[in-house]
Amino acid sequence: MDALYIRKVLDGDSEAFRYFLKEYKHMAFTIALAVVKDEFTAEEVVQNAFLKAFRNLDKFHQQAKFSTWFYRIVTNEALMMHKKQKRDIVDLIPEYEEELLDESAILTMQQEEQQHLVNEALKQLSSKEALALRLFYLEEESVKSVGEITGWTTADVKTTMHRARKNLQGVLNQLLNRSLKV
């Protein structure tokens, strides 16, 4: 399907690009949000990424997956934006202690509550860790694909994933404790 619409856009039908917006906007937003942590900035990142993809569509090699190519653009745009923001904000990511997580408390939550909890937890993780988790689990990408999208080595992806899972548990614990106190 992607290939068909790529051809249409390359043949001059700009309206055909709407297909990619519909298909990839949510995932692109999720990736961008994992890195920049702010909805408005994430939207700006997604806009820039789509525009870049449109401009460079003729350079996309059909042998590769469009999603991988596009997510790489989103990731680069998001990391660039994050770098710009970092000049003003000091990124303080604490190391979380490995505590036993009350899984049942999470599993009994409503779907929306779970999603809210995860989003909040990911906001507190470092951009690199949140990005790795999002890419690995959401699209069920392999370690190799995550590496292709982010440009990290396999070892780097594995290490980041390990640290990210551990820190996610720590943040979830903290958020759960806080909500219990309230």
Next chain:
Amino acid sequence: MKPQQPTNDLTSHLLKSKVVEMPFSDFEDRMMQRIVQQAEVSKQAHKDIKMSTLCFTIGCCLGIVATAWGYAYQWRTSSSGDTPLFVPVVLVGILALLHYRWPELKRRLGQAK
């Protein structure tokens, strides 16, 4: 390529298929507007590149002709100095001025009418 199984079941359960939806409902329309604008700019840029290539080629040809003509004229009259080249140089200058100032001249001529 088979996706690797996540080691942590809870993380997997919490993160799988939980995409954060784009909260801006007009995103698609705004984006399409930018895309159409971009397409127009690209088209115009493409046209401009073609036009400038054509002008450059014509300019080169005219330059060669003018140089050859200048030398031939000089040889026939066997005069010295840069005088024979004066006419083509002035011609090229006028053409260049006309090319760059043409929209402004056209507007002024329109106003005069």
